[in-house]
Amino acid sequence: MRCIAINSRINTATPMSTTAPTTLRVRIGDLHFDHMEWVNSLKFYKDEISIFEHRLEDIVRRNTKPEVMAELEHFQNQFIREKEVVDELRHDIKQAENELEKEAKDHPVAIDHRWFTDHTSLRDRFQTFEKLYRELKMEFHQWLVKRM
Secondary structure, three states, X not given: OXXXXXXXXXXXXXXXOOOOOOOEEEOHHHHHHHHHHHHHHHHHHHHHHHHHHHHHHHHHHHXXXXXXXXXXXXXXXXXXXXXXXXXXXXXXXHHHHHHHHHHXXXXXXXXXXXXXXXXXXXXXXXXXXXXXXXXXXXXXXXXXXXXX
């Protein structure tokens, strides 16, 4: 997470004030770093979801009560949706990375000296995904404790 007051990699397009929002400006290397970090995190989350799905398979072999099956289906559906969100985020990150790549090709000399608009929308989506994923993971672990 960036700290505006002390981080030199951030520039603001307008002076800081309490009334007008500022546009965060960052270097291309910082955007690229964020993209790579997010892609790696998303790969981890997708792998972790696969592990959770295997846990569901273990439970279904041992317990076929209707109430357990309904709860299991809930998690199965949630994991499917989370994998879809991971894929959507990875696609959008790849698109943003492609834009940076194009800028680097179009302006190879000046690329390290230019400021770019921070990708706050993509960052917000990623952080929202992480928050919801952590909540689902906690809910799943609590359910596992109850059902094991």
